[in-house]
Amino acid sequence: MTASLRNKTYRQLFARAEAGGKLTPFNRFMVVVIIAAVALSIIGTEPTIVRSHRNAFIALEMFFGVVFAVEYAGRVWSVAESDGDGSALGKRLRFIVSPMAIIDLVVVVASLSPFFFSDAAILRLVRLLRLAALAKFGRFSRALQELARAIAERRYELFVTMALAGMLLLFGATALYWAEREVQPEAFGSIPRSLWWSIITLTTVGYGDVSPITPIGKFLASLVALGGIGLVAMPTGIMAAAFSEAMQRHREAAAEEAAANPI
Secondary structure, three states, rough: OOOHHHHHHHHHOOOOOOOOOOOHHHHHHHHHHHHHHHHHHHHHHOHHHHOOOOOHHHHHHHHHHHHHHHHHHHHHHHHHHHHOOOOHHHHHHHHHHOOOHHHHHHHHHOOOOOOOOOOHHHHOHHHHHHHHOOOHHHHHHHHHHHHHHHHHOOOHHHHHHHHHHHHHHHHHHHHHHHOOOOOOHHHHOOOOHHHHHHHHHHOOOOOOOOOOOHHHHHHHHHHHHHHHHHHHHHHHHHHHHHHHHHHHHHHHHHHHHHHHHOO
């Protein structure tokens, strides 16, 4: 009876997905819990909210900590049902030192951190790692694999755009150093200093804290800004095409699977 319960627990916690690519019920529950815990961590950084609802925040953190602790204990206990050679103790020890288990343990500690640290909001955001770990399950995993494959196929085009961006970045910094170094030595007194302006201009952010004031400097800055618009659009188009191709392949694979296994 104990072995049967342990096997069922293992299938809920470690099974990659149910039939049809869906998460197991417990993993779906954990996704909701992780998102709620991360949201609580974010809201908890606002002092005006925490001061008026401190007891509620502590209670929720305790609840999340208990849930994550129970999940961790369940994984350590049920991992003995995993395939492979070795004793139950050996399998548990291998699991405890695995990256997945270390993430689980950190999440448990992070959830209980309010009782040990006065300001651990950043530590508690490590829960996002658990969400990323669950993302490998089910249909979402296959979609990510298709997207990664599509991006890998476009890696040369992306490399070319990055190389062009680097060349334009250096050109902009050098040009503004040549045109503005005498009138604005603090901002453009060297090429490394000019790189800050070149980066924010090339990325079309334009904070406005540094800008050319000479006619030739403004002209060169205009060329860099226009070039930046084109270079930002290029990788965006490449990524959009890659994503579209990935989704098309995913839909075709799903259609072929449905045709091969009619209900």
